[in-house]
Amino acid sequence: MNKLFFNFRRSTNNLSILFYLLSIILSALLFNDPVVILMIFVALVLMVLYSKKDNSRGYFKFFTIIFVTTIIFNLLINQRGAGIIFQIPFLKVTTESLLNAAILAFSFVNLLMAFYIYDSLTNVKVIFDLLSHKLRNIAIVFILTVKFIPKIIDIFESTSFLIKFRSNHTINNKLQRQLDLLETVLNKSVASFMNMSDILVTKGYGNDRIKQKISNTKIDYILLATSITSMIFNIIMVIQKIGKVDFGSMDVKIAFGNNIILGSVNFILIIIPILIGVFQYICWKWYVSKITASNTPTVKNFR
Amino acid sequence: MVRFKNYSFKYANSQKLSLNKLNLTVNKGDFLLLIGKTGSGKSTLLKQLKNGLVVGEVIDGAINIDPSDKSISYLSQFVDNQMITECARDEFNFILENMGYTENQRHVKIAEVASYFGIVNLLDLTEKELSGGQKQLINLAAALITDPKILLLDEPTSQLDPIAAEKILQMVHKVNAELNVTVILVEHSLERNVFYANKMAIIENGTIILENNVDSVLKAIFQNDFYKNYLPQIDRAYLEFSQKDKSLPLNNRQFNRILNDYQNQLTCVRTSSELADSKKVLKVKNLSFKFDFESKKIIDNVNFTLKEGRSYCLVGPNGVGKSTLIRVISQQLIQQSGSIKLNNVNVKNNHSLFKNIFILPQNPALLFVSDTVFGEIKFQLEQKEEANDTVESILNRYGLLDLKDISPYDLSGGQQEYLSLIIGLIKSPQILFLDEPTKGLDPNIILKVNDLLNDYLKNGGIVFANSHDLVFATNFDYVSMMFDGKLTTFQTTSDFFKDKFFYTTEINKASRDVFPDALVWNDLRNK
Numbered sequence: 001m002n003k004l005f006f007n008f009r010r011s012t013n014n015l016s017i018l019f020y021l022l023s024i025i026l027s028a029l030l031f032n033d034p035v036v037i038l039m040i041f042v043a044l045v046l047m048v049l050y051s052k053k054d055n056s057r058g059y060f061k062f063f064t065i066i067f068v069t070t071i072i073f074n075l076l077i078n079q080r081g082a083g084i085i086f087q088i089p090f091l092k093v094t095t096e097s098l099l100n101a102a103i104l105a106f107s108f109v110n111l112l113m114a115f116y117i118y119d120s121l122t123n124v125k126v127i128f129d130l131l132s133h134k135l136r137n138i139a140i141v142f143i144l145t146v147k148f149i150p151k152i153i154d155i156f157e158s159t160s161f162l163i164k165f166r167s168n169h170t171i172n173n174k175l176q177r178q179l180d181l182l183e184t185v186l187n188k189s190v191a192s193f194m195n196m197s198d199i200l201v202t203k204g205y206g207n208d209r210i211k212q213k214i215s216n217t218k219i220d221y222i223l224l225a226t227s228i229t230s231m232i233f234n235i236i237m238v239i240q241k242i243g244k245v246d247f248g249s250m251d252v253k254i255a256f257g258n259n260i261i262l263g264s265v266n267f268i269l270i271i272i273p274i275l276i277g278v279f280q281y282i283c284w285k286w287y288v289s290k291i292t293a294s295n296t297p298t299v300k301n302f303r
Numbered sequence: 304m305v306r307f308k309n310y311s312f313k314y315a316n317s318q319k320l321s322l323n324k325l326n327l328t329v330n331k332g333d334f335l336l337l338i339g340k341t342g343s344g345k346s347t348l349l350k351q352l353k354n355g356l357v358v359g360e361v362i363d364g365a366i367n368i369d370p371s372d373k374s375i376s377y378l379s380q381f382v383d384n385q386m387i388t389e390c391a392r393d394e395f396n397f398i399l400e401n402m403g404y405t406e407n408q409r410h411v412k413i414a415e416v417a418s419y420f421g422i423v424n425l426l427d428l429t430e431k432e433l434s435g436g437q438k439q440l441i442n443l444a445a446a447l448i449t450d451p452k453i454l455l456l457d458e459p460t461s462q463l464d465p466i467a468a469e470k471i472l473q474m475v476h477k478v479n480a481e482l483n484v485t486v487i488l489v490e491h492s493l494e495r496n497v498f499y500a501n502k503m504a505i506i507e508n509g510t511i512i513l514e515n516n517v518d519s520v521l522k523a524i525f526q527n528d529f530y531k532n533y534l535p536q537i538d539r540a541y542l543e544f545s546q547k548d549k550s551l552p553l554n555n556r557q558f559n560r561i562l563n564d565y566q567n568q569l570t571c572v573r574t575s576s577e578l579a580d581s582k583k584v585l586k587v588k589n590l591s592f593k594f595d596f597e598s599k600k601i602i603d604n605v606n607f608t609l610k611e612g613r614s615y616c617l618v619g620p621n622g623v624g625k626s627t628l629i630r631v632i633s634q635q636l637i638q639q640s641g642s643i644k645l646n647n648v649n650v651k652n653n654h655s656l657f658k659n660i661f662i663l664p665q666n667p668a669l670l671f672v673s674d675t676v677f678g679e680i681k682f683q684l685e686q687k688e689e690a691n692d693t694v695e696s697i698l699n700r701y702g703l704l705d706l707k708d709i710s711p712y713d714l715s716g717g718q719q720e721y722l723s724l725i726i727g728l729i730k731s732p733q734i735l736f737l738d739e740p741t742k743g744l745d746p747n748i749i750l751k752v753n754d755l756l757n758d759y760l761k762n763g764g765i766v767f768a769n770s771h772d773l774v775f776a777t778n779f780d781y782v783s784m785m786f787d788g789k790l791t792t793f794q795t796t797s798d799f800f801k802d803k804f805f806y807t808t809e810i811n812k813a814s815r816d817v818f819p820d821a822l823v824w825n826d827l828r829n830k
Contacts, residue, residue, distance in 0.1 A: 143387060143388075155669070158669045159669055161635050162664060162670055163672065164657040165660065165670075165730075166661075166670060166686065166726065166730070180672075184671070184672050187674070187712060188668060188669065188712070191668060195384070198355075198356055199384075201353070201354070202353065202356075202376070202377045202379075203394075203397060203401060203445070205401055207373070207401050
């Protein structure tokens with residue numbers, strides 16, 4: 001899978017990738033029809049596998065925990081419905097409550113997976129380049145935030161741990177303790193921020209930055225066109241109330257109709273990088289590799 | 304190319320002059336090595352040459368700098384968190400875009416710099432995937448990608464292991480010699496650096512007190528009781544016992560020849576001997592730790608015991624898990640398997656751990672809790688049940704009185720390190736864990752730290768340190784090497800170093816055929 005992904009990533013520019021990512025996040029956000037979200041779920045799982053990073057196993061564990069927690073939590077707070085599956089004191093599980101719980105859990109996990117894919121496909125510089133075209137100050141705030149927030153979290157964690165080696169007395173007032181800690185962290189963060197500002201100076205940030213020109217390939221045009229069209233399509237569908245159910249109510253049920261078309265469109269949209277990757281691979285295997293001078297035995301034989 | 308004329312400068316938040324009537328000239332193509340004690344104004348001087356790095360007021364004098372600010376690059380001592388973007392390729396593009404290079408020019412520049420520095424394979428790796436040496440090489444490449452005329456280096460190797468540090472210095476030398484880039488290098492240690500510089504200067508209290516070629520400065524500082532401790536080990540040994548007629552610095556081969564000539568007049572005072580047994584305080588058994596499920600073990604089945612009144616030093620390349628080991632022992636990270644017992648009690652969820660040990664982390668600023676140095680000492684004294692000392696007496700004893708009203712965050716890196724160590728000594732725990740304690744310290748402060756640690760050991764304390772400074776490591780009772788998550792058995796210092804071929808002190812490399820036990824200059828004495 002990975003070689004398909006790498007080739008796809010190399011043949012697309014940052015702008016088209018960003019539009020694709022926005023469109024899949026929108027798909028994961030907009031709908032709550034069980035059929036649609038299930039189809040989106042399957043497509044997102046395929047994409048997570050396709051774009052997987054080293055720590056994807058940890059993410060899958062996290063997705064599972066969120067899924068199970070959401071189901072249990074929703075079953076506890078929403079016990080509406082007539083079709084009782086089983087009942088114990090204080091808990092009644094009905095077909096409707098289970099369906100509601102599943103909708104919420106799948107929606108959550110879909111959104112998490114969409115952001116996982118966003119995290120895999122984009123990087124700091126992509127956003128910075130796009131923002132710096134018009135919004136230079138926002139771009140630098142963004143880049144500093146991306147660098148700085150994990151730094152502050154790290155400073156907070158290390159400080160709150162290391163203080164234990166200096167202090168023997170326990171301050172009973174929790175609020176006072178937290179305020180002291182926050183003040184210390186703030187002081188350290190300011191010092192760290194000054195270091196970051198030095199780095200920006202040494203990297204020539206204050207100078208007149210040249211604007212990036214984005215060149216598009218055929219694949220970029222396909223990805224851009226598909227992403228923008230599907231975003232418009234999805235918004236129209238939401239306005240038409242297609243792909244939406246009355247979430248949380250007793251009336252929620254699985255139905256088949258226009259939602260199949262909607263689900264299929266979103267399915268294809270989400271897995272489009274896989275389709276492009278497979279297409280590129282087939283092209284290579286069946287055409288390009290046979291006309292390319294190479295020292296691989298297959299081509300030698302062919303020649 | 305650069306000329307300071309009676310230049311005086313003070314920081315915005317300080318009353319004291321950081322640079323005081325400073326005069327210094329650096330010519331095109333020079334490789335200037337600037338040394339001075341901790342807090343003498345070395346970094347301040349360097350930062351004057353790049354706009355925007357210091358906020359303060361020029362009180363007197365002027366600086367003439369020939370090239371524009373765009374032609375001056377700066378590389379700091381910090382290896383981590385120097386990249387704004389995620390990989391070297393993006394970082395180079397970011398810098399070049401800021402400098403107004405077109406897409407085609409950027410492409411050529413990245414190709415050039417990646418080939419020159421041999422980092423083509425590192426271009427797309429993230430910061431997490433790079434070793435310390437690789438990161439600093441990329442930082443150096445980033446500093447040079449815009450064809451600077453002057454390269455400013457602020458202790459660029461202080462956080463690197465000796466082998467990685469040597470590679471960086473060789474690359475800087477190549478840039479200086481081949482591309483005629485003027486280099487100003489600020490350092491504490493003269494080891495290695497003296498071979499590449501053509502000029503040296505000493506700064507004291509913001510003033511240049513000596514400036515000349517390397518040979519003259521090395522010979523001059525031998526006459527000065529304070530600065531003679533800065534001398535490289537080989538040159539110090541040579542100047543201590545011979546005719547002093549050779550040009551300095553000497554390399555190991557030259558020193559070996561001299562040693563052979565003087566062999567009959569010299570003796571080695573260091574001998575390897577087993578140390579007496581003492582009470583076991585900390586026992587680490589089958590300790591393993593890894594960061595992620597898929598990643599390899601950064602600490603792999605480690606076993607050792609720490610005994611009362613003994614010192615232990617861990618050496619090894621960057622990124623092998625030395626700091627992680629301290630973080631696991633202190634329970635900042637929890638081990639996946641194995642046990643750590645302090646005074647025969649498991650440290651897991653055991654609050655006596657915090658009382659009985661002290662951690663000096665790699666970033667000492669993480670320990671600070673107050674707005675002033677005075678406040679830091681006061682806070683630590685207040686933690687003691689019986690405090691016989693006053694804050695002033697402590698400040699006076701450790702030479703911190705001049706710094707008492709300064710914010711600990713405004714101290715130089717070396718001063719922060721020293722202050723943190725003093726805080727640890729005031730606490731006087733059973734074990735001091737020190738992560739790179741000599742980072743940024745000048746040689747005289749290192750000697751002072753050695754004395755302080757020896758006093759602490761005499762009172763039954765235990766020191767466990769990670770260090771890249773092999774000369775500092777020779778002062779420990781036991782040394783071990785960490786690699787691939789595993790620790791070699793702790794050996795006495797002489798035994799550890801004498802069978803090492805690469806990872807040993809310069810004196811040992813040069814004298815191993817004549818005096819195999821000699822590790823530092825004062826191991827060799829006239830008979």
